[in-house]
Amino acid sequence: MLKTMMQLAKMQFNQYNIYKSNFYLFTLNRIVEVIVYIFVWQAIYSQTGNAGGFTLSQMVTYYILAIAFSSIATWGINETMAHSIRTGQINKELLNPLTYFQYYFGMNLGELAFAVVIGIATFIICAIFWELALPVSFLNFILCIFIIILGIPITFFIQMIVGTIGFYTNSIWGMQIFRKAVIQIFSGIVAPISLFPLWFQELSKFLPFKELIYTPINIWLGQVDYSEILFVIIKQIIWGAVLYIIAKKFFNHAIKNITTNGG
Amino acid sequence: MAIIEVKNLVKTYKIIEKEEGLIGYFKNLVKPKYKEFTAVNNVNFSIEKGELVGYIGENGAGKSTTIKMLTGLLTPTSGNVIVNGIIPNQKRIENNKNIGAVFGQKTQLWWDLPVIESFRLIKKMYKIPENEYRKNLKKFTELLDLEELLEKQVKNLSLGQKMRCEIAATFLHDPKIVYLDEPTIGLDVFVKEKIRKFIKDINREKKTTVILTTHDLKDIEDVCDRIILLDKGQIIYDGEKQKFKDTYGRYVIAELIVNNIKDNIILNNAEILEQNDNKLKIKFSHDETTIVKIMDEISKFCNIEDIHMKEAELEDILKEIYKGVHTNVKNNDATSKNAI
Amino acid sequence: MQKVIYNISLYLSFLKISLKEILIYRIDCIVGIFSQLIVQLVSLVFMFVVFQNTENIAGWNFQQILLLFGITRISIGISGYCFDGLYDIGPKYIKSGEFDKILLRPVHPLISIIGNSREFVSIADFILGLVLTIVMLVQLAIPVTILLIIKILFFSIVGALIIGAINTIFSISSFWTYRSNEVIWSFYRMYTFTEYPITIYNKFIRILITIILPFAFVAYYPTMAYLGLNTYIIYLSPVVAVVLWFVAVKLWNLALNKYRSTGN
Numbered sequence: 001m002l003k004t005m006m007q008l009a010k011m012q013f014n015q016y017n018i019y020k021s022n023f024y025l026f027t028l029n030r031i032v033e034v035i036v037y038i039f040v041w042q043a044i045y046s047q048t049g050n051a052g053g054f055t056l057s058q059m060v061t062y063y064i065l066a067i068a069f070s071s072i073a074t075w076g077i078n079e080t081m082a083h084s085i086r087t088g089q090i091n092k093e094l095l096n097p098l099t100y101f102q103y104y105f106g107m108n109l110g111e112l113a114f115a116v117v118i119g120i121a122t123f124i125i126c127a128i129f130w131e132l133a134l135p136v137s138f139l140n141f142i143l144c145i146f147i148i149i150l151g152i153p154i155t156f157f158i159q160m161i162v163g164t165i166g167f168y169t170n171s172i173w174g175m176q177i178f179r180k181a182v183i184q185i186f187s188g189i190v191a192p193i194s195l196f197p198l199w200f201q202e203l204s205k206f207l208p209f210k211e212l213i214y215t216p217i218n219i220w221l222g223q224v225d226y227s228e229i230l231f232v233i234i235k236q237i238i239w240g241a242v243l244y245i246i247a248k249k250f251f252n253h254a255i256k257n258i259t260t261n262g263g
Numbered sequence: 264m265a266i267i268e269v270k271n272l273v274k275t276y277k278i279i280e281k282e283e284g285l286i287g288y289f290k291n292l293v294k295p296k297y298k299e300f301t302a303v304n305n306v307n308f309s310i311e312k313g314e315l316v317g318y319i320g321e322n323g324a325g326k327s328t329t330i331k332m333l334t335g336l337l338t339p340t341s342g343n344v345i346v347n348g349i350i351p352n353q354k355r356i357e358n359n360k361n362i363g364a365v366f367g368q369k370t371q372l373w374w375d376l377p378v379i380e381s382f383r384l385i386k387k388m389y390k391i392p393e394n395e396y397r398k399n400l401k402k403f404t405e406l407l408d409l410e411e412l413l414e415k416q417v418k419n420l421s422l423g424q425k426m427r428c429e430i431a432a433t434f435l436h437d438p439k440i441v442y443l444d445e446p447t448i449g450l451d452v453f454v455k456e457k458i459r460k461f462i463k464d465i466n467r468e469k470k471t472t473v474i475l476t477t478h479d480l481k482d483i484e485d486v487c488d489r490i491i492l493l494d495k496g497q498i499i500y501d502g503e504k505q506k507f508k509d510t511y512g513r514y515v516i517a518e519l520i521v522n523n524i525k526d527n528i529i530l531n532n533a534e535i536l537e538q539n540d541n542k543l544k545i546k547f548s549h550d551e552t553t554i555v556k557i558m559d560e561i562s563k564f565c566n567i568e569d570i571h572m573k574e575a576e577l578e579d580i581l582k583e584i585y586k587g588v589h590t591n592v593k594n595n596d597a598t599s600k601n602a603i
Numbered sequence: 604m605q606k607v608i609y610n611i612s613l614y615l616s617f618l619k620i621s622l623k624e625i626l627i628y629r630i631d632c633i634v635g636i637f638s639q640l641i642v643q644l645v646s647l648v649f650m651f652v653v654f655q656n657t658e659n660i661a662g663w664n665f666q667q668i669l670l671l672f673g674i675t676r677i678s679i680g681i682s683g684y685c686f687d688g689l690y691d692i693g694p695k696y697i698k699s700g701e702f703d704k705i706l707l708r709p710v711h712p713l714i715s716i717i718g719n720s721r722e723f724v725s726i727a728d729f730i731l732g733l734v735l736t737i738v739m740l741v742q743l744a745i746p747v748t749i750l751l752i753i754k755i756l757f758f759s760i761v762g763a764l765i766i767g768a769i770n771t772i773f774s775i776s777s778f779w780t781y782r783s784n785e786v787i788w789s790f791y792r793m794y795t796f797t798e799y800p801i802t803i804y805n806k807f808i809r810i811l812i813t814i815i816l817p818f819a820f821v822a823y824y825p826t827m828a829y830l831g832l833n834t835y836i837i838y839l840s841p842v843v844a845v846v847l848w849f850v851a852v853k854l855w856n857l858a859l860n861k862y863r864s865t866g867n
Contacts, residue, residue: 007387015375018416021782025789032792035808036799037649043803044657051656091336092371097360097389174634181641190645191652259338259352 004098005106012077012110023118026071030122034067038130052195058221061133062192064126065217070189071115072148073212074180076159077108082166100251101160108156136222143229144216150236151212155183157243160251167254188214208239264348265309266440266472267333272342274303274328302328304496305342312439313470315463317483317504320493321585326476329493330442333474334364347439360389363438367445370429372417378428379413382435389436396435403431406461423454430458434465440472447479459485480578492584499584504577511584512575514548519561520569528564533557541568613710614718635724643676643731646798661800666742667830672798673735674755674829675822678762679794680729686767687722689774693783706863713771713855745829755829761840762821766794768847769816775855778862790816797823817843 016022038060045056054062081104084090096103126132135141162179166172184190186209193204193214204210211232218224224232277297303325310316320326331337332344335351335358344351351358372381386396404410407427412420420428426446433441443462447455463486465471475486483490483504490507492500500507522541533547547557554572561567650672654665663671696702696716705715736755740747773790777783793811797818801809813819820840828837 004384004387007384011373011376011380011384014380015373018375019780019782021780021785025785028789029792032789032795035804036795039803039805039808040649040653040660040799043660043799044653047659048657087369088366089369091331091366092364092369094336094355095334095359095362095364097356099356169634171634174638177638178641181638181645184645185648190649195652195655197655256338259336 001098001102005102005109008103008106009110009113012107013113016114023121026118027121027125030067030118031125034063034126037063052192054192057131057133060130061221062217064123064130064132065220066189066213068119068123069148069213069216071118072112073151073155073187074183075111075115076155077104077111078159078163078172078176080107081160081163082172085166101248104160105156108159112152133221135220140219140222144219147211147216147219147232150233153240154208154236154243155212157247160247164251164254167257183209183212186210187212208236211236266312266347267310268345269306269308270343272303272306272332272344273301273340274332274337275340276300276302301496306498308491308498308501310472310474312472313466314489315466315473315487316475317487317490318474318476318493319483319490324493325496326493327444330444330474330476334362334442361439363433363436363441365429365433365443365446367448368422370417370425371432372425372428374418375416377414377416381432385432385435391436399435399437403434406464407431407457423450426450427454427457430461437469438471440474443473443475445477447477447482455479455482462486480581484577508575508577508580512580513550514546514575516544516546516573516575517554518571519543519567521565521567524565526564528561530557530560610711610714614714632723636727639724639727640731661802663800666739668799669735670739670743671822671826673732673739674759674826675798676728676732677736677759678766678821680725680732681760681763682766683722683725683728685720685763686717686770688716688718688720689770690784690787691719692716692774693777693781697777698781712859713852751829758825758837758840761844762825764844765817765821765847766791768844768851771851772854775858778858794818794821797821817847
C-alpha cells in the first residue's frame, strides 16, 4: 500500500513537472505575493521602527517563510476529486484495490511534493534579495518541519470534505476558494496571528490552522516554548482524528447516496 | 461453484419528479415528490468461470445498473449478488482485487503521463509480481500492438490507441472477472477487431470470465458464447448464442436479380421485403419452405438471373424481438435456462 | 475610425449573448460572487492588521488606502468581466482546435475572443469597489460632484482598458502553450503592487509598474487626483491606454501571422 501511494505521489508530481512553465510561474506568483507584504511592512518599520514585537528582519523572514510554506497549506486534490465525481471517473477509481482515501492521499503527497519544490525555490530567490534570519537551532528547525508535517493530514481531510461536496453541486470552485481564504487568514499567511485582535488570537488557539504557518515559523524564529510545542502536537493529533472521522463519515454518506441512487 | 451468482436481483431508483416553472422549482427544494422506477426487476443468472457472456438489451434496459451492482458500485434494493464468494458492495476492496472493468471511453490512464507510468501504478496497486508483469506486458504489447504507444503521453493518443491501452491496463493484473461496458464504442473496425481477438485470446489462455455489454452486436457475435438478453429490467433470454440464433433466426433473407416481371408477384410462404424493376428481396423460414420451392414459385412470375442469400444475424433477430415479432421469447426463458 | 466603431458594436452584441447564457447558471454565479468577495476579504484583513500597527503608509491613511483599493476593484471588475475571454485562448480555443473556427469568422479573432468573455463573478469586484469608493469619499469629506462621478467612471473604464491591453499582450503566449491562462494571470497579478502607494517600493518595482507594465495608471494615479495629491498625471492614463492597445494589437497580429505560417 505504501509503495502504491509513493507511486501515486510520484505520478502526481510528474504530472506537474511535465510543464516546466508550472515551476517558473508558480514561483513567480509566490514572489509577487511576498513583495507587497514585505514592502508594506518595510514602509511601516521606517516610520515606527517596530510592530507587534517583531524586528524588521524577523518580519521579512516571517513573510518569506509564510509564502514558502503557503503552497503546502493550501494546495491539494479537492479539485481533482470533484472533477472525478463530475465526470464519473470516480466509478473507475472506486474499483481500485485500495480505498479512495488512500488513493487520493497518495496523489495529495505528490501535489505537496511539488509545493515543497516551489517553496524551496521561493525561499532561495528571496534569500538573494533580503536578509533572512536562520533557524535559532537545529532542533527548532526539525520541530518546525515536524509541525508542518503534522498539518498534512489535517489539510488533506479538509480537502476531502470540500471535494465530497462535489457530489451535491456542479462545481466546488466557490467552496475551494472559501477553504483557501480561511486557511490564508487563520494560518497566518496574511499576517502574524499576534498582530490580530485578541478575540481572533483566542479563537485561533483552538483551531488547527495556526500550526500550518504561524507556529512553525515562530519555532524557526525561536519564539515558542518547548512546553507549548507539546500542547500543539497533541492539539494537531486530535484535530487530525476529528477531521478524519468527519471526512470519512461525510464521504461514506455521499457514496451511499450514489450507491443507492445511482451516479 | 459458479463464479458469479445473481439471485432475485432488484434495483429500484427514487427519482424526483420535476415540476415546471419557478414555483415548481422551489416546491421541489422544500418537499420533493418522488417517483419509483425499477431498473432491474428480479434478475437471476449464474456464470461459470471462463464464460464469455454478452449482456445485451436496449438503452435503459438495466444493463449498466446490473454491471454496477456486480462490481459493488451500487447496492441492490433486494436480492443477492455473490461474486467469487464475496458480496461485492460489502467488501468492495476485496472484490476489486479480482476484477477489472472498462466503462465506455472513461480511462484510468493518467492524462499527462506516458502510458507506461499508469501501467507501473497498476503493477504496484495490484501487487503484480515482476516476472508476471513483464510477461503480460510483453504479450499484451504484441497482441494489441502497443509497442510505440507505451512511451507516449496519453493525451497525445487517438481514441483507438487509448482504448487499446485501457484494455491492456484492465487485464494487466490477471483479473478473474472482467466487466466490459461498451468497450468498443466509437472505435473503427480494425481496432474493434483487435480488441475482440485480444479478449478471446486472453479468455482461452487464462480462463478469464468476461461479461460484455455493448450496442455493437458484432462484438457479441465475435466474442461471446452465451447471451443474456434484457428487456425493461427483466431477462427475456439466457442461453447459448448459437441456440438463440437457431431458435429465433430460422429464416433467410434472399436477394434476387430478376427480369421480365410479368405479374404482381405473390408468394405463399415468403415475405417480400423489397421489389423494384429487376431486384427482389424476400424473407422466408426454413420451417415453412425451402429455397428450391421458392425459386420455383418465383420463376412463374419472372426470370431469375442471380440469387444471393444471407443468414439472419443477431442484429436482425434482436430488431425483431424489440419490435415484438417473437412474443413467445419470454415464455421460452424458463426452458432455455433449464437447458443450460 | 469607422472600423473601430463597427468592431466595438460587434463586441457589445457578443457580450449580450454571453450575459444571457450566464443567467442560466444562476447558482454557480451566486457562489462565485460570494467567493470572489471572500478573496478580497484576505486583502482587507491584511490592511486591517497593518493599520493596527500604524497610522499611515507613506503618508496615506486607512481611508485613503481603502479608497485606492475601491477604485482598483472597480477597474478590476470591469476588466474581469470584459476581457476574461483572453484566458481561454490557450486552454480552450487552441487546445480544442476551436481557434481555427474563430479564424474563419469575418471579424478579427480578438473581437470574437474578448466578446466571449463571461466572468460574471467580476460583478462582485465591481460592487465591492463601488461601495468602498462611495463610503470612503464620504468619510474623507471629498465633495461628490457630478464631475467627480464622471471622472471616476471614465478613468475606471480607462483603467480596465489598460489591464485588458496588458492581458492581451501576455495572451500571445497562447500561441506557444495551452497553459497561457497561467502566464497571463501571473503577470496580471502584479496589479496588486499598486494597491499601495508606489513610493514604498524600490526603484526597480516602481519602473516596472509605471513604465513596463503601467498598472499604476489603472487606479493609483487617478486616486491621487481624486485625493488632490497630484492632479495632472491622471490625464496620461488615456494616452497610456491607447498606446498600450496599439502595441498589443500590433504584437498580437504579428504573433498570429507567425503562428499561421508555422502552424501548430
